[in-house]
Amino acid sequence: MKLWHCAGARSLRPLWTLEELGLEYELEVLAFPPRLMQPDYLEVNSLGTVPFFVDGSTEMTESTGICQYLVDRYENHGLGLPPEDPDYGAYLNWLHHSDATLTFPQTIVMRYYFLEQDASKRVVADDYAKWFRARLRRVNERVEQHDYLVADRFTIADIAVGYALFLGSVLHLDKYYKPATAAYLERLMARPAFQRANAIGEALALPDVV
Numbered sequence: 433m434k435l436w437h438c439a440g441a442r443s444l445r446p447l448w449t450l451e452e453l454g455l456e457y458e459l460e461v462l463a464f465p466p467r468l469m470q471p472d473y474l475e476v477n478s479l480g481t482v483p484f485f486v487d488g489s490t491e492m493t494e495s496t497g498i499c500q501y502l503v504d505r506y507e508n509h510g511l512g513l514p515p516e517d518p519d520y521g522a523y524l525n526w527l528h529h530s531d532a533t534l535t536f537p538q539t540i541v542m543r544y545y546f547l548e549q550d551a552s553k554r555v556v557a558d559d560y561a562k563w564f565r566a567r568l569r570r571v572n573e574r575v576e577q578h579d580y581l582v583a584d585r586f587t588i589a590d591i592a593v594g595y596a597l598f599l600g601s602v603l604h605l606d607k608y609y610k611p612a613t614a615a616y617l618e619r620l621m622a623r624p625a626f627q628r629a630n631a632i633g634e635a636l637a638l639p640d641v642v
Contacts, residue, residue, distance in 0.1 A: 433485070434460065436485070439461070445499050445595045451625035452623075496588075526589035537560040568608070
């Protein structure tokens with residue numbers, strides 16, 4: 433298996449999963465954003481995005497999808513849930529919620545607060561920062577009552593949502609986290625597999641303009 437990765441990017445999700453599972457893999461670390469910093473990467477992944485993942489003839493570009501592929505295809509050590517599990521629906525919902533609801537608005541915030549500092553577009557970033565804050569409601573409700581999102585144990589649902597919360601901290605949006613959500617993120621970031629994955633590459637460091 434091979435994963436193309438930028439520090440702090442969504443590729444951290446599958447890298448963290450690989451570390452949790454103890455699987456052997458090859459890693460290619462790129463500068464962010466790779467399509468600009470390393471244009472020849474477009475020959476590997478025409479989208480120019482990370483992650484890019486290959487396993488034999490399988491090629492994947494979606495971070496949460498790669499996590500699900502890994503736990504479904506290989507020994508998952510309890511990180512995945514089978515369809516017959518009572519929490520399977522919630523598990524799938526959190527996996528999709530992590531990107532469609534949480535990470536998506538963050539990409540707009542990153543672009544217009546930090547990458548393209550155009551004052552005329554600041555209002556767009558402000559709106560999406562508010563969107564992200566509002567969409568934390570379900571996470572807050574869940575972790576106020578539970579240590580993890582599903583099945584009373586750590587799963588890739590926590591990796592998927594945990595990454596969104598971690599990215600929120602990089603974007604300085606964590607000032608809006610409720611205590612239970614902040615404590616949940618701290619628990620996830622204390623995991624050795626997260627710390628190993630997050631230590632690879634030069635960490636994103638962004639000024640606090642939010």
